[in-house]
Amino acid sequence: MSDRIEPAPQSVVLFDDRPFFEKALQYGVHHGFISPKKLAAMCEEAPKGMVQIARYFGTEYLRPDLERAKDRMVNLISLHLEESTAGDLHKAAQALRDNSLLSRSKGGSDMLKALIALPQSSHFGLHERAGFQDEHIPLLAKWSLRTLPEYHAELTARAQTTLLVEAAVWMAEQFEVDANELEAAGTDAEAVIRTALLTRLCKRSTLPDWLVFERMVLSLRKKFPNNAPPVAANVPLALPKDLPAEWREVVQTVLASVAADLPRILDTSLPVRRLFTQTPAFMGRYFWSEDPLAELEHFERSNSAVWDKATGGHSDDSSLLTLFLRIATGGSHATLLSEKLASSLVKKIQRSGLDAELPRQFVVQHAPAQLQIDYLHLWDSFITDAEPVLRSDKPQATADALALLRRECNIASPTSPARSPT
Numbered sequence: 001m002s003d004r005i006e007p008a009p010q011s012v013v014l015f016d017d018r019p020f021f022e023k024a025l026q027y028g029v030h031h032g033f034i035s036p037k038k039l040a041a042m043c044e045e046a047p048k049g050m051v052q053i054a055r056y057f058g059t060e061y062l063r064p065d066l067e068r069a070k071d072r073m074v075n076l077i078s079l080h081l082e083e084s085t086a087g088d089l090h091k092a093a094q095a096l097r098d099n100s101l102l103s104r105s106k107g108g109s110d111m112l113k114a115l116i117a118l119p120q121s122s123h124f125g126l127h128e129r130a131g132f133q134d135e136h137i138p139l140l141a142k143w144s145l146r147t148l149p150e151y152h153a154e155l156t157a158r159a160q161t162t163l164l165v166e167a168a169v170w171m172a173e174q175f176e177v178d179a180n181e182l183e184a185a186g187t188d189a190e191a192v193i194r195t196a197l198l199t200r201l202c203k204r205s206t207l208p209d210w211l212v213f214e215r216m217v218l219s220l221r222k223k224f225p226n227n228a229p230p231v232a233a234n235v236p237l238a239l240p241k242d243l244p245a246e247w248r249e250v251v252q253t254v255l256a257s258v259a260a261d262l263p264r265i266l267d268t269s270l271p272v273r274r275l276f277t278q279t280p281a282f283m284g285r286y287f288w289s290e291d292p293l294a295e296l297e298h299f300e301r302s303n304s305a306v307w308d309k310a311t312g313g314h315s316d317d318s319s320l321l322t323l324f325l326r327i328a329t330g331g332s333h334a335t336l337l338s339e340k341l342a343s344s345l346v347k348k349i350q351r352s353g354l355d356a357e358l359p360r361q362f363v364v365q366h367a368p369a370q371l372q373i374d375y376l377h378l379w380d381s382f383i384t385d386a387e388p389v390l391r392s393d394k395p396q397a398t399a400d401a402l403a404l405l406r407r408e409c410n411i412a413s414p415t416s417p418a419r420s421p422t
């Protein structure tokens with residue numbers, strides 16, 4: 001008895017890389033679906049189709065274009081037959097029997113045109129909603145030679161992108177923002193969905209501009225402190241109850257990404273503007289409408305509020321110079337000095353000087369724009385003459401400096417009621 005172990009029999013798998021059209025045609029002839037008469041009709045029809053395809057993509061007068069047209073025709077027919085019959089050769093042979101080659105080629109072309117018309121990017125600025133156009137012909141030329149698996153892979157990707165875009169449009173429309181506005185804004189579908197989910201969380205009825213978005217984040221930080229993990233579990237993010245079923249899966253995925261962002265969104269150590277406009281991972285990740293006029297008005301209102309608070313509503317030269325001098329020496333914003341504070345201020349200047357640039361920065365940042373030049377001239381004229389006196393170390397320097405301040409600034413006498421020096 002032999003101890004030799006016989007190797008297990010191995011199966012041989014034949015790889016058939018012929019075009020599906022050729023396999024279906026051979027199957028149809030072999031099984032009697034395609035008669036000699038039908039085969040002869042195909043042989044007459046094929047050259048006409050090749051010329052049409054060559055003309056569509058280039059010219060029918062060059063042999064290389066005709067040969068490429070033959071390959072395109074065979075591939076387009078194969079794509080349509082295999083896709084429409086799910087790879088069933090029996091059904092494919094019947095389809096060849098009952099239809100013309102040109103109709104099967106057109107079917108493959110229509111498949112690819114519909115694919116190309118789907119959005120390739122979820123970015124609204126790159127989204128073409130007009131369907132297949134003449135400028136897409138070079139792209140169709142490339143796809144006319146691709147395989148069915150490549151078609152399916154691209155279709156899956158573009159279908160997912162389509163769902164994202166459609167979901168973003170639907171969610172934006174709930175806040176009365178249409179697709180044209182999203183295209184004009186040049187935003188991304190996922191960014192729209194993320195912001196729409198945060199907007200719903202904040203119970204707002206409109207999609208935000210930047211100022212409102214910033215306030216939304218600040219309100220969330222106040223309502224949901226991030227010092228008690230898990231952060232996401234504390235924030236009631238949820239899908240809209242009326243969200244159509246076909247978009248629930250893609251929106252759920254985006255919602256999960258918002259939940260993953262929450263630790264940083266709620267981190268009070270990160271300034272909101274820096275996080276969303278200067279952090280690479282967050283730039284473009286959320287959407288807000290651009291309203292330069294509203295931001296300018298807000299900026300002007302904010303500046304006006306700071307200026308009004310600092311000046312206390314006083315605009316006379318003495319009050320402004322008092323304010324500027326206090327700013328230059330690092331003091332609090334006020335337009336009045338007591339005798340005691342004036343004396344302390346002079347001694348501080350004599351000891352460590354002053355920063356004449358600080359009042360200029362304050363004027364540029366906060367003073368009414370139409371008055372800034374006048375205020376800068378007022379300060380520059382004053383400090384040019386006053387600084388040598390204020391910083392002098394002569395025997396009578398302090399007395400001279402105080403006399404200067406009494407003349408140019410507001411120093412309350414012991415009997416003065418009125419303003420507080422603080």
